Amino acid sequence: MIEFFTAPAPNGWKVAIMLEECGLEYEPRWVNLAAGDQHTEDYLAINPNGRIPAIIDHAPEDGGDPVTIFESGAVLLYLAEKSGRFLPDDxxxxxxxxxxxxxxxxxxxxxxxxxxxxxxxxxxxxxxxxxxxxxxxxxxxxxxxxxxxxxxxxxxxxxxxxxxxxxxxxxxxxxxxxxxxxxxxxxxxxxxxxxxxxxxxxVALGSDMARRGEMSEEERKNLFGTGKARVR
The missing domain is CATH 1.20.1050.10 (Glutathione S-transferase Yfyf (Class Pi); Chain A, domain 2)
Structure with missing residues (x-):
């Protein structure tokens, strides 16, 4: 099973499309960006960049420990290689x-x-x-x-x-x-x-969770400002 850390946004939808197209078993783990979930220590241990998406593959091809991947392009390549689909052989x-x-x-x-x-x-x-x-x-x-x-x-x-x-x-x-x-x-x-x-x-995954309306100052800080994501 693949844990899929995402939010209703383009980079998350990229990986959601691939998971759906391949029919791989996955479980969404929603990251509330406006609430600052991406800046927590637990999430930064999965994605040091503090963005979405990321995955944890609990059934990697080599049968070893779970594999964690962040960065949408890297995730797409990993899933293409895992599934043997949507990436040419030549x-x-x-x-x-x-x-x-x-x-x-x-x-x-x-x-x-x-x-x-x-x-x-x-x-x-x-x-x-x-x-x-x-x-x-x-x-x-x-x-x-x-x-x-x-x-x-x-x-x-x-x-x-x-x-x-x-x-x-x-x-x-x-x-x-x-x-x-x-x-x-x-x-x-x-x-x-x-x-x-x-x-x-x-692209429908999480569409009902997309944020709408005006943002609070705290939400703006979490989405666009430095907030807790300051340089350490």
Whole structure:
């Protein structure tokens, strides 16, 4: 069984999609980010970075002690290797998937995360920051669109963990004010993936727990400030 430490947010949904697509047995362990669960000593022992997601695999392939993995990209690779699914066997296909997975964790996710913060959540609206990350968001959408012009999926013709990594971030397009219709190939890919049952179950996980409404000062500190996550 896999313990899955997560919250209703794009990086958590990436792993939820993979777990659902593979049919692996798992148990969600909800991390209340607004309440600061991610800063507790118990959670930091699982994920030293104090973010979601993380997993503990209690039935690793070697039959040894439980394996703990943090960082969404590392978790996706681990689950692909464990299940033997959604990661090509051949050298070149595997390399393409890894490149696009690392592109997502290094560019798409951080860019849209910062864009979403300054566009939607920052108390002080800073025009420079909003414009800076909006331009970069459009740039990374353009990178995806060019890749998908000649490929059915992000890393080629097959559906892989690279698609699972990108989809939950693209799913925020409307809230972030991204003109999805300007990226025809991304829109075609997005609309196609939405029909997958496993993906739909993954992004639905915890949707009823998503926070809504105004944040308290303490919640803002836990989500965006230093709070208990200060340098030690």
């Amino acid at each position: 050298l070149r296909g595997r390399s393409r998937v890894r490149q696009w997975l690392f592109w997502q964790v290094g560019h798409l996710g951080p860019t849209l995360g910062q864009h979403g913060h300054f566009h939607l959540y920052a108390e002080e609206k800073l025009p420079y920051a909003i414009e800076r990350f909006h331009r970069e968001a459009l740039r990374v959408y353009g990178v995806m669109d060019r890749q998908l012009a000649d490929n059915e999926h992000i890393a080629g013709q097959d559906y892989t963990i690279a698609d699972m990594a990108c989809f939950p971030w693209v799913r925020t397009w409307k809230a972030q004010g991204i003109p999805l219709e300007d990226f025809a190939h991304v829109k075609r890919w997005y609309d196609t993936l939405k029909q997958r049952d496993g993906l739909r179950r993954g």
